Amino acid sequence: MTASKRRWLERLAPWIVTIGLLVIWQVVVVAFRIEPFIMPSPSAIFDAFVQYRDSILIHAWQTMVSTLLGFSLGIVVGLLLGIFIGSSRLVYAGLYPVLIGFNSVPKVAMVPVLVLWLGIGQPTAVVTAFLLCFFPIAVNVATGLATVEPELEDVLRSLGASKTDLLIKVGLPRAMPYFFASLKVAITLAFVGAVISETLASNDGIGYLMIQASSQFRVPLMFAGLAVIAAMGVVTYVVFAVIERRVTGWAVRGQNMSISGGGG
Amino acid sequence: MLALATPPAAMAPSASSGPDTAPSSPPGTPFVQLDGVGLSYGGPQGLKALNNTNMAIEKGRFIAVVGPSGCGKSSLMKLVTGLQPPTQGSVSVNGAKVNGPLKIVGMAFQNPSLLPWRPLLSNVMLPLEIVQPHRSRLRANKAEYLAKARALLETVGLQEFETKFPWMLSGGMQQRANLCRSLIHDPDLLMLDEPFGALDAFTREELWGVLQEVWMERRFTCILVTHDLREAAYLADTIYVMSARPGTIIARHEVDLPRPRTVDTTFEPRFVDLVHTIRSEIAQVRNEAKKAAKAGATKAGTTEQKAS
Numbered sequence: 032m033t034a035s036k037r038r039w040l041e042r043l044a045p046w047i048v049t050i051g052l053l054v055i056w057q058v059v060v061v062a063f064r065i066e067p068f069i070m071p072s073p074s075a076i077f078d079a080f081v082q083y084r085d086s087i088l089i090h091a092w093q094t095m096v097s098t099l100l101g102f103s104l105g106i107v108v109g110l111l112l113g114i115f116i117g118s119s120r121l122v123y124a125g126l127y128p129v130l131i132g133f134n135s136v137p138k139v140a141m142v143p144v145l146v147l148w149l150g151i152g153q154p155t156a157v158v159t160a161f162l163l164c165f166f167p168i169a170v171n172v173a174t175g176l177a178t179v180e181p182e183l184e185d186v187l188r189s190l191g192a193s194k195t196d197l198l199i200k201v202g203l204p205r206a207m208p209y210f211f212a213s214l215k216v217a218i219t220l221a222f223v224g225a226v227i228s229e230t231l232a233s234n235d236g237i238g239y240l241m242i243q244a245s246s247q248f249r250v251p252l253m254f255a256g257l258a259v260i261a262a263m264g265v266v267t268y269v270v271f272a273v274i275e276r277r278v279t280g281w282a283v284r285g286q287n288m289s290i291s292g293g294g295g
Numbered sequence: 296m297l298a299l300a301t302p303p304a305a306m307a308p309s310a311s312s313g314p315d316t317a318p319s320s321p322p323g324t325p326f327v328q329l330d331g332v333g334l335s336y337g338g339p340q341g342l343k344a345l346n347n348t349n350m351a352i353e354k355g356r357f358i359a360v361v362g363p364s365g366c367g368k369s370s371l372m373k374l375v376t377g378l379q380p381p382t383q384g385s386v387s388v389n390g391a392k393v394n395g396p397l398k399i400v401g402m403a404f405q406n407p408s409l410l411p412w413r414p415l416l417s418n419v420m421l422p423l424e425i426v427q428p429h430r431s432r433l434r435a436n437k438a439e440y441l442a443k444a445r446a447l448l449e450t451v452g453l454q455e456f457e458t459k460f461p462w463m464l465s466g467g468m469q470q471r472a473n474l475c476r477s478l479i480h481d482p483d484l485l486m487l488d489e490p491f492g493a494l495d496a497f498t499r500e501e502l503w504g505v506l507q508e509v510w511m512e513r514r515f516t517c518i519l520v521t522h523d524l525r526e527a528a529y530l531a532d533t534i535y536v537m538s539a540r541p542g543t544i545i546a547r548h549e550v551d552l553p554r555p556r557t558v559d560t561t562f563e564p565r566f567v568d569l570v571h572t573i574r575s576e577i578a579q580v581r582n583e584a585k586k587a588a589k590a591g592a593t594k595a596g597t598t599e600q601k602a603s
């Protein structure tokens with residue numbers, strides 16, 4: 032009885048917290064008479080969303096497409112790079128410093144360079160999203176490959192398994208939980224990349240909308256944009272969290288697999 | 296990061312002429328032979344794990360290797376299977392010099408290392424997806440192989456668990472499955488490295504019985520590394536005793552107790568005497584090793600003092 036109650040509570044918790052925060056926000060704004068151009072209330076933001084719905088949705092769609100394109104590219108490159116690094120010591124030694132160096136560069140700083148090559152607009156947003164998201168995928172896949180037990184490797188090699196056999200039968204399945212875990216992080220980073228690029232160099236997308244709204248002091252609209260970005264981030268995260276649980280359920284050893292975290 | 300990178304030693308053609316490709320070794324020549332084998336990790340100046348080890352194992356024999364911890368027993372297994380090339384001497388299996396990983400050996404370690412994403416039956420059948428000729432026959436003759444795997448699971452009492460995942464099973468059950476996996480492709484050579492080390496006494500004794508039964512039926516050559524002297528005496532025809540590192544063979548005992556042996560056999564005076572003899576041999580080499588280490592330490596200390 033208490034167990035099922037707890038489960039219910041766990042499911043409801045994210046909603047309760049979110050709604051609670053919104054209510055507190057609304058109360059604070061109304062009670063202290065905070066001006067909408069400093070901090071609009073949730074209801075004002077919602078009004079702005081309804082008012083500018085069409086243009087927000089068009090821009091949001093644009094951001095979504097850029098993000099998903101960059102993310103797809105990131106999956107392909109990250110997966111290949113991860114396999115490459117994880118299965119050869121030489122490649123690992125050679126690429127490691129380069130990758131660390133690359134990852135230390137703030138990607139915002141690369142947007143001007145990309146503009147030079149790709150111009151202003153969607154291609155730059157896609158590539159920025161890609162640049163931000165491929166790294167965690169590659170690192171996680173490589174780490175996953177490295178967790179193969181040496182004993183299992185010995186068993187298979189003494190059966191005559193080739194490197195490819197080892198990779199397909201053991202390495203990749205073993206790396207899958209790491210891969211899917213990294214996707215949740217990567218999709219969020221892809222959003223960040225796309226929006227950053229749009230704020231700097233684009234005539235479309237939520238990022239551009241925010242810059243426009245900011246220059247016109249339409250603060251509720253800005254917050255509506257932020258809310259939409261947050262919502263898209265949460266939805267994509269949940270999608271990949273669900274996929275992760277479906278595909279790599281064995282990695283959580285079947286404990287409470289069906290219960291945990293309904294709200295993401 | 297180096298997961299799959301261990302380079303297989305040069306794959307000379309002789310490596311492929313493993314135990315079951317050559318018709319049969321001429322009578323009298325041992326199936327597994329080690330001649331003056333030495334192994335140093337990290338180059339010739341590195342840590343010496345094995346020194347001048349000689350073994351000659353006839354086909355179909357059950358061999359046990361015992362010795363103090365760290366004496367190079369696991370290294371010996373790697374040498375015989377070709378996973379690690381010797382730095383001195385030579386290893387040959389079935390009349391052919393070992394130059395790279397043998398291709399058809401069955402192996403099982405203390406850690407069951409089953410694949411958690413595969414149900415038991417498919418775990419047991421993993422070697423069939425790798426070893427020739429099963430690899431190319433598997434798809435067309437699925438039913439035959441399934442029946443074989445099920446029969447094997449039945450001999451170890453796991454027939455009801457074939458659809459379960461490894462993490463749903465107890466350690467002992469996983470180890471049984473591990474044993475099945477090492478036997479599914481009918482290897483001529485089975486290498487076991489402390490396979491029952493992590494199990495409780497009852498399960499362990501039960502699995503001794505299972506292993507003996509399978510072995511008596513199939514008569515593959517088996518090399519068992521173990522810490523448990525009773526286990527060695529129960530299972531083996533011949534027990535090799537190794538010295539402390541760098542390891543070498545210091546004694547060899549033939550166990551001529553009749554088979555099948557049972558747990559009762561382990562209480563017979565002959566059995567108990569044998570275990571006692573081996574235990575005192577190992578105790579002696581351990582003491583000698585300790586003394587040598589102490590002497591070495593004091594020596595190093597005095598030279599250091601002189602230097603400063």
Ligand SMILES: Nc1ncnc2c1ncn2[C@@H]1O[C@H](COP(=O)(O)OP(=O)(O)OP(=O)(O)O)[C@@H](O)[C@H]1O
Nearest residue numbers: 336337342344363364365366367368369370371540
């Ligand atoms: N890959 C390796 N690199 C360097 N040294 C190693 C390596 N593997 C083993 N050694 C060393 O070689 C020696 C023998 O190791 P090995 O694993 O063969 O011992 P063992 O007899 O199996 O020990 P145990 O009974 O504890 O399992 C040890 O001193 C160990 O430190």
Ligand SMILES: [Mg+2]
Nearest residue numbers: 368369370488
């Ligand atoms: Mg060992």
